[in-house]
Amino acid sequence: MTHIAVLGSTNMDLIAYVAKAPQRGETVTGREFRTLPGGKGANQAVAAARAGADNVSMIGAVGADAFGTQLRSTLEHSGVDTDLLRTVDTAATGTAHIVVDDEGGNAIIVIPGANGTLTALAPGDEGLIASADTLLLQLEIPVEGVLAAAQAARRHGVRTILTPAPAQPLPPELLAATDLLVPNEHEAAALTGITEPRAAAKALLAQVPEVVVTLGARGSLYAARGAEPVLVEAPQVTAVDTTGAGDTFVGTLAVALAEGRSVPKALAWASTAAALSVQRPGAAASMPYRSEIDTAANGAAS
Template sequence: MTHIAVLGSTNMDLVAYVAKAPQRGETVTGREFRTLPGGKGANQAVAAARAGADAVSMIGAVGADAFGTQLRTALDHSGVDTDLLRTVDTAATGTAHIVVDDEGGNAIVVIPGANATLTALAPGDEGLITSADTLLLQLEIPVEGVLAAAQAARRHGVRTILTPAPAQPLPPELLAATDLLVPNEHEAATLTGLTDPRSAARSLLSQVPEVVVTLGARGSLYAARGAEPVMVEAPHVTAVDTTGAGDTFVGTLAVALAEGGSVPEALAWASSAAALSVQRPGASASMPYRSEIDTQTNGGAS
């Protein structure tokens, strides 16, 4: 049985679609507005559930408001266990304000809201982490909470995958409790000061045993201590909206690795899932199901 636990953010995405994103001081007219479930933690949970994990559990926080109710319902409908998604009376549900342009690029402002209360593990959290095969972590919640969860996973031998986004300096204690670090190329450069992905990956291996640097349309680069780097190309597709593509990749990758797949196969499968997601609008709403990922990976029509 594959059980993925996720500690992270749960946001409502408020998405404006425009031909070209506004510059500072500029006003533009958009063509569409959508309210969609999001948050890096919730996105990765949905991605793992749709990719076929036997169980996915979400640890997080929402406000006692309409957005919180909608997000909990959306996770439930995606097959994610929300027993440890707590409701906070003192803060609103987190939101992400997103502008998506005609080239599929995006700019995002995140308002943490209830996510900011996740500074430590609550009763039941460590027990859930202990029961999982893999723990997924990101940085849209306080780093204190991320560190507590990572150290709990390390105590119990649970594989920890950390997405260092939004990019920020990482405590050595957090890196010491991380098994696999998955930055995109910009985050890898921020963490290391090195713009070449291979050089950045080599540098990060001094702190964590395995690294995957995602490279957008160019695919992904895997590096591990004592092994040659592995580059896996991404399928060539036309992007509509890249929001959530990285989270799709990570959630799907976690399932593939938990099922015992080889690293190249897991990366190819995760790249196929991300390629499918960018062809659809939204974050979690765009995430593909296992049958779609299999078809894409095996060369079928997307």
């Protein structure tokens, strides 16, 4: 039985599709607009549930508004337990304003809203974390709340996977309570001041025992103390929308590791899931189910 707990953000993604993203002071005409569920926490929860985790639990906050109702419904429809997704009356549901260009690249502005109330654990949160195999964390909620959850996981021997996004300085106490850090190459550079991924990963190992640096279409780089880094290539596909690809990767990776797969096999499986997601629009809406990941992975291996 695999139980993944997620403490993090739930946002409604407001997505504009354009040929080329506007520069400062420029107005462009878009070709499409979509309103889709998102938020790094919710995205990772949906990814883990669709990847086949036996139990996925979401700890977070939404506003008492239509977006909040829709986000809760989306999570539940994906098989995520929302008993500890609280509704707050003091703030609106978080939103992410996203511009996606014709090359699949994106630029995002996040307005935290209710996510900003997650500054500490609430009753029931630590018990849920203690019951999980893995806790997934990101940085779209206040770092105080992330730290409280990571330290609770450490007290109960629960594996903690932290996605350091949006990139920001990390408290030493948070890194000390992190088992696996999963930055992309830009976040790794922001955290270390080192642009070369292998060197950045090596520098991060001074603070955490394991690191996976995601490299987009080039795959992912795994590094652990006392071992040589391992590069796992990603499937080559044509990207339509890269929004949520990193969260797909992390949620799927958490399931693979909880199931006891070796790190190279877990990374390859997670990369397959991320490759499937970028071929579809949206974040949570683009995430593949386990049967799709297995079919694609088996096809690549044959």
